[in-house]
Amino acid sequence: MAGPGIVIIGSGFAGVGMAIKLKEAGFHDFLILEKAADLGGTWRDNTYPGCACDVPSHLYSFSFELNRSWSRMFSPQAEIWDYLRACVDKYGIKPHLRYGKQVVTLDWDDAAREWSIGTADGETLRAKAVVSALGALHIPKFPDIVGRGSFAGPAFHSAEWDHTADLAGRRVAVIGTGASAVQFVPRLAAQAAELHVFQRTPPWIQPKPDFAFSERARRTLALPGAARALRNTLYWALETRALGFTVDPRLMKAQERLALNHLAAQVPDPELRAKLTPGYTIGCKRILLSSDYYPTLTRPHVTLHTERITEITPTALRTGTGGRIEVDAIVYGTGFKVVEKLREQHITGRGGLSLQDAWREGAEAFHGVSTAGFPNLFFLLGPNTGLGHTSVVFMIEAQVRYVMECLRLLARTGARALDVRPGHQRAYNRRLQARLGRRVWTEGGCDSWYLDEHGVNRTLWPGFTFEYWARTRRVRSEAYELIR
Numbered sequence: 229m230a231g232p233g234i235v236i237i238g239s240g241f242a243g244v245g246m247a248i249k250l251k252e253a254g255f256h257d258f259l260i261l262e263k264a265a266d267l268g269g270t271w272r273d274n275t276y277p278g279c280a281c282d283v284p285s286h287l288y289s290f291s292f293e294l295n296r297s298w299s300r301m302f303s304p305q306a307e308i309w310d311y312l313r314a315c316v317d318k319y320g321i322k323p324h325l326r327y328g329k330q331v332v333t334l335d336w337d338d339a340a341r342e343w344s345i346g347t348a349d350g351e352t353l354r355a356k357a358v359v360s361a362l363g364a365l366h367i368p369k370f371p372d373i374v375g376r377g378s379f380a381g382p383a384f385h386s387a388e389w390d391h392t393a394d395l396a397g398r399r400v401a402v403i404g405t406g407a408s409a410v411q412f413v414p415r416l417a418a419q420a421a422e423l424h425v426f427q428r429t430p431p432w433i434q435p436k437p438d439f440a441f442s443e444r445a446r447r448t449l450a451l452p453g454a455a456r457a458l459r460n461t462l463y464w465a466l467e468t469r470a471l472g473f474t475v476d477p478r479l480m481k482a483q484e485r486l487a488l489n490h491l492a493a494q495v496p497d498p499e500l501r502a503k504l505t506p507g508y509t510i511g512c513k514r515i516l517l518s519s520d521y522y523p524t525l526t527r528p529h530v531t532l533h534t535e536r537i538t539e540i541t542p543t544a545l546r547t548g549t550g551g552r553i554e555v556d557a558i559v560y561g562t563g564f565k566v567v568e569k570l571r572e573q574h575i576t577g578r579g580g581l582s583l584q585d586a587w588r589e590g591a592e593a594f595h596g597v598s599t600a601g602f603p604n605l606f607f608l609l610g611p612n613t614g615l616g617h618t619s620v621v622f623m624i625e626a627q628v629r630y631v632m633e634c635l636r637l638l639a640r641t642g643a644r645a646l647d648v649r650p651g652h653q654r655a656y657n658r659r660l661q662a663r664l665g666r667r668v669w670t671e672g673g674c675d676s677w678y679l680d681e682h683g684v685n686r687t688l689w690p691g692f693t694f695e696y697w698a699r700t701r702r703v704r705s706e707a708y709e710l711i712r
Contacts, residue, residue, distance in 0.1 A: 233257035234635075235345055235355040237331050240269020242361035242608035242624045244312055245290060248319045249628050255635070260321070261347065263330035267316060270365045271309040276389040276408060277415035279305035282436070282517045286455060287462045287619045290315065294455045297446055302438045302517075334358060334575040336603060341644040341711060343604065356645070357604040359631060364609055364687075367565040371403060373540050380542040383558040386412060397421045398556040401545055403537065405431055407514060409561030410521040416559070423530045424553050426537060426545075429674065430503065432487045432510045436517035466618040467692055473511055473617060473668060474691050480668065484510045494522035503534050508674035514616055563677055577602035578647070591686045592657040594648040594707065595700055597627055598634075603645035603711055606631045612660055613696070614678075614687045616669075622693050630700040637703050643710035652707040663690040 234255065236243045239262040250258050266272055281288050285303040289295055293315055299307060316322055333346035337354075345353045368385040370376065376383075382393035386408040399422040402413055409425075410433065417423045441449070449455045472480030487510060495501040504522070525532050536548040544554045575583040581601045593599045596613035597606050608627050615623060634646060664670060664685045669678050678687040689696055 232259045232353070232355055234259075234357045234359065235343070235353060236260045236359045236361055238262065238269060238361035238363060239267035239316075239325060240271070240361065240363045240366075241290075241312065241621055242363060242628075243267075243269070243359075244315055244321060245621075245624050246359050246361055246608065246628050246631065247321045247324055248290075248292075248315065249632055251319060251321070251324075253632060253635075258324055259353070260325045261329040261331055261345070261353075262325060262327050263348075265327050267325060268309045268312050269363045271305055271312060273366060274305060274387050274389075274408070275391070276386045276412045278411040279408070280411060280438075281305075281308060282407060283466075283619045284462045286459045287466065288621055290621065291459070291625060293318070294459065296449045296455045298441060300438055300440050302436065332574060334573070334605070336577045336605075338578060341603070357606070357635070359606045359608060360610070361608045364614060365564045368560070369563050369565045370560055371537075371562050373537050375540040378542050379540050379558055381555070381557045383560070385560045385562070387564070393557060395420055395557055399554060400424070401426065401553065401555040401558045402561055403558065404428075404561035404563065406561055406563050407516055408563075410516050410518040412559070412561070414518075414520040414524040417524045417527055417530050421529065422555075424533060424545075424555060425525065425530065426533045427503070428534075428536075429508075429513070430506045431513060431516045432484070432506050433490065433516045433518050433521060434483070434487050435490050436519045438519070463618070463622070467694065469617040470692050480510050483515065487515070491522060495526060497526065500525065500532065503532055506674075509668050511616065511668040512674035513676040513678075575602065575605070577605070590680055590682060590684050592653065594653045594656050595627075595630060595696075596689075597630055597700075598646075598648040598653075598708075600648050600650040600653045603647040604638075606634065611686050612657075612664075613689055615693065616678075616688055618693055623689070623696060626693075626697045626700050630703065633703040634708075637705060637708075638710075641705075641710055643712050645711040646708040647711060648708055652704075660690060661685075664688070 234250065234257065236246050236258060239260050243260050247258065247260055264272060280302050282302065284301050285298040289311060295311055330348040331345055332348050335344045337344055343355050343358045345355060345358065368387045370385065382390055384390040395416065396419040398420055400416055400420040401424045402409055402416065403426045405425065405427045413425060449458065472483060491501060491504060495504060524530055535551065537545050538548050539546040544552050546552055573583060578601050586599060586601055591611040593607055593610045596610040608624055609620065613623050613627065614620065638646060667690055669685050669688060678685050680686045
């Protein structure tokens with residue numbers, strides 16, 4: 229039953245970043261529990277053709293560990309995964325990793341004032357604090373279509389890509405046109421005999437300013453201060469995109485013009501262009517980046533379908549217009565369970581309070597990190613800390629620093645645990661939701677994965693990231709109850 233002082237759940241950017249800062253501060257009594265056989269989170273799981281980041285690599289990385297040798301402005305999946313593994317090696321995190329440890333229960337012990345952590349293989353650990361670094365994009369979401377399980381050919385989600393399936397010369401259906409699909413659809417089209425893309429809502433797509441760094445550019449970036457200067461330039465350039473999100477949706481007009489011009493330049497057919505033109509305010513859903521998705525849809529063997537799929541049979545897809553499309557394989561690009569990911573966990577806090585009961589009216593946390601009734605449990609990328617305009621790694625670093633300040637508060641005061649006061653949590657979230665209610669995500673005329681079943685945005689941060697950074701610079705001790 230013995231265990232470490234701190235348990236981190238998950239080994240993606242959030243878990244690795246937390247571990248590095250713990251070790252740097254002299255906390256060595258911690259473990260990272262990882263359900264899979266290797267680290268990397270999203271960048272381990274998503275191996276679909278064309279998988280790459282849609283945030284510039286020099287910004288989608290730790291500020292304390294700049295990589296001056298990225299191959300491209302937007303690096304591919306394998307390179308980002310290598311970067312994470314290199315961070316683990318450099319900062320000595322390997323001894324703290326435990327693979328094949330899927331956490332299935334988290335229970336707070338009121339008497340012992342510590343957490344009991346149960347794993348799927350039957351082990352129980354006890355820890356003074358738990359950091360949930362599960363990430364947002366790790367539980368695939370499938371559409372609720374009649375007969376989905378009856379399909380006889382290969383059928384898989386993009387995050388669980390079946391590399392044994394030979395799709396060359398086959399008839400392939402792609403269901404969903406989100407961030408993953410716009411990357412893998414061009415690659416599928418290069419090998420499939422027929423490609424049928426089923427679109428429910430057209431995404432807003434802007435050109436992807438991607439290019440390979442030349443040897444000369446990499447040598448320049450190796451000069452003192454050069455990589456930092458590029459990172460800072462990228463940060464402020466992307467932060468300006470938040471003006472339309474945080475100030476006034478009308479400021480998104482320039483973003484909209486860029487996307488519409490991109491569509492007009494790449495899709496000359498007016499009928500196809502009409503199908504691909506969104507009918508909601510840009511930014512209401514995630515803005516996607518691609519310079520080869522639209523041209524792919526104009527190819528003669530690629531068909532865009534906008535009718536609803538009503539049934540999947542062993543060999544075909546039926547649509548609401550009575551059509552029947554015979555296919556050999558199906559790829560689901562239907563995203564992830566984002567809002568539901570934490571609410572589905574078995575977590576009980578003080579007095580046996582379940583997380584489901586605590587969040588029965590919606591997921592919320594103080595700064596997205598602490599939830600009342602769950603002492604010494606810290607969420608990284610928790611409720612309302614996601615982003616639609618820049619690098620989420622920036623948010624992770626701000627949250628990691630905030631958790632470190634919480635741990636230092638415990639060390640200074642000699643308290644056993646801290647629990648955010650319900651009044652402070654409610655006041656914080658009232659202000660946050662008041663801001664979100666006037667933003668493009670709720671007034672933009674779309675239904676996105678940012679919203680929960682009540683239509684409330686439980687996913688995104690409503691402001692600039694430097695604002696979140698400033699708000700989490702220090703821990704307000706009066707917002708917490710110290711448990712001794």
